[in-house]
Amino acid sequence: MVADRQPRGQIILIGAISLAFIILGIVVVFNGVLYTETLSSGPVSQSGPDATVTDLEIERGVSCALAKGGNGKSNVSAFNDAYRNMTGESRPVAVNVSDLDVNMTPSDPRATITITYDSHESSYERNRTITASDCPTEEP
Template sequence: MVTNETTDRSRGQIILIGAIALAFIILGIVVVFNGVLYTETISSGTASQGGSSAAVTDAELEQSIGCILAGYNETDKEAEIEKFGEIYRNVSAQSETTLIDVSDVEVDETGSGSNATVNVTYDTHDLRYNQQQDIESADCPENV
């Protein structure tokens, strides 16, 4: 009879070890699933700034191009603005989900200062639109 009692105890220990192993497997699956959900939630958020992205971009372009118009005494301001547009597109593409392109630059020199007309293209996953902006050298914050 002693052998029967020993056999019964070992079955209970095997069941207990199996239950603990099953609990660790379920815990591992829950942790992995939670990590996947957290990663998906974080990656679906926007990468752009808190305010309206178009409004922020308009203000940045207006001030930057205004300072180029006010600060450069060179006759080729159009080339400087186009170069700025390329740099701005590369920088904004790394920090936002919007592609911004500055093109069709026309600079008009008047007696009171320089004016520029630029075509700005906003391209996102959902929408694409063009906007023509008239920018003056007075739009530079340093001139205010």
């Protein structure tokens, strides 16, 4: 009688170990799926700035390009090229400054521009009038 119980005990032990490995495998796969889903739904470490930050960067850059004097239209165009290259290399965003109407009167240089912003999250086109007086100055 004792001999009959030994093979059944080994089969139960093998079955229990197999079941444990199956459950462990399911837990590992499920955990991996949850981890991947969490990573893919979270923000990227180098996500693009929102529209407000982009507008502020462009406003300050264009106003300082106007304050520089000289040929305002070429200064603003050079800023557009530099800004587009910088954002294209560092963020998943496409920004363009176009429709330049630059008025370089000595008393009040100003530019009317169209800002086009495209990213995965949003896309917009906005017209802005920027003056040279918007350029921040350093205080001693």
